[in-house]
Amino acid sequence: MTTDRGHAMELRNETAINVAGLLRTMTGGSRTYELHLDAFPLGDGLIARDVEGEVRLTRLRDAVIAAVRVAGRVPLECVRCLRIYDQSFATEYSEEYRQTVDLRSGAELEPKSDEDEDTALIDENHELDLAETLRQEILVALPMRPDCGEICPGPGSLRPDLVETDEGDARLAALAQLLGEDSVDEEKLERDGSGG
Ligand SMILES: [Zn+2]
Structure with missing residues (x-):
């Protein structure tokens, strides 16, 4: 039996986590990971860079909650001067990933009644992937009108x-x-x- 108490594991350029071990623990068991992503695509040609943070997974009866805290930067185009500049961001959120397969029997588990296509899932290999929700949360954390700030030479440039x-x-x-x-x-x- 392995215990991970006391030191965080590392997720480097990786957003999928195998939670088979965590699912063997008691409800309430948790794991903490340090997250480092050099480059993380956000869609529409946007890429988050130097994403650093912490992911804490907690086991529920039939799900795992991921509490995520990240910061990083995204090169964006300033709406005033049209230059590309580094927009920093920081965000935290939590997401519940439902267990779809019983760990011991391999039997499929029934979806909850309030479940829809957006419900995050733990797949049949007991992996959950932070990527999709992380991508959305970073996009929401970015300004609607990117602005390079006080150094902006303005539209006159x-x-x-x-x-x-x-x-x-x-x-x-x-x-x-x-x-x-x-x-x-x-x-x-x-x-x-x-x-x-
Ligand atoms: Zn500017």
Whole structure:
């Protein structure tokens, strides 16, 4: 018999955990893992980096609760200056994973009456995967309007050559003029004046 009391196990670049051992313990038994993910895809081309945290699994009668605390960073595009910057995040949540197969008999266990397709499950190999809920929780922890912060040079830094278009220069110039009308003109005039 192994005991894991006193020291945390490590999950490195891995989000699936085999809980067969935990399911053999008494209800209320728990395990703690240190989580390290160098890169964790969030979908839509977003990737969380240097994700560090702690996962505590607690056995219930027919489920395992994962209490997760993580922090890391996600390179995001600033809505003002369109630069890519590192957005830090921190979040904590817990998720219940229902046991689907009896550990000893291998018999399938009945789903609970309130269960739906979003219920997280422990699979037939007695593994649970943190990935899907972790992905959603990190996305929720990110700002709706990513902003690189005090160092942001602001929309005035928007260079016409960064505006995506396949039209000719005339349209681009018109667009730049429109965009610049209320924010850039003064600066621009000043610069033009002093420049020559
Ligand atoms: Zn910015």
